[in-house]
Amino acid sequence: MRAKPMKKLLLILTVCLALGCKKDPDKTLTQNDWRIESATVKPAMTIGRKTSTNYLELMGPSSCVSNSMISFSSKGTYVWSSNGALCDLLSDTSVKTWKREGDQIFLSAVPNSPMALKGDKLTQTTSTTTTEGIIYTFVFVYKSNKLKILMVCLGNICRSPLAEGIMRHLADERQLNWEIASAGTGNWHIGKAPDHRSIAAAKALGYDISKQQAQQFKQSMFASYDLILVMDRNNLADVISLAKSDEERKKVKLFLDNEEVTDPYWDNALFNPVCRQVEKRCIEIIKQLS
16 A cells, blocks of 8 residues: 655655755765865964965965865865966876765875865865974865856847856756856846747757846846856946946956857847857856866
8 A cells, every 4th residue: 555645755754854864965075166265374474574364365365275276076086276376386197086084075185184074165274383393273264166157138138048048058967066147237128038039049959048037237246146248348338337346347258258249139030140159158168167
């Protein structure tokens, strides 16, 4: 005799309570990139004319440590990298491995300094002794990095919805931890679905953008997204005009680097080629950023 659905649910809940149904820490590690969030040193260290316990501040914004990132693979290997302007990366081709024991992550390069996984943060404590006998203790905190990209065009019904839907589909296919959205600089179509011609062009290439809804770009979105890709130079000027700092302005770039995505709104024949152009560029962006 089959158990009723409610009894099945209660059974599942009972098993979870007994065994502890939790997210797989391995997936938490491998489905995210981990970027440095903070680094402290005690006692306070002096570098140049600065004395501080803030190690990132001591090293400067362009240093290796200030721009470091760790990526873990499901095959048990990991890569430490940095895009710091002052970072001279060594050509270390050795395979680095990791293993998990509970919430401790052991790295082959520093086996005596495991990382502790808690929520969306990894914490590593290391020590070093100077020739003068001073023991410095460093605490590095890495945070799970979900890349957030916003696509922007004029009305958010033709070009940017295509970029949003295609990029999200491709990122999900590759299991990238990315959050993709789109917006328009104008407010004419707020809450509306993409233009039916964009929906059709996307569908022809295997993408479904029909459930997306238009929204207007707001100044607060600068804080919510890491990268804001605009379709043409008018969009670029409109978005940058709302930026309040150089940091916000640096987030805004043309989707096609130095070219514009033609607005197909007034020409039915442009939707399919624009869609293919957007798809090609999305693939390029993924290769550049992943």
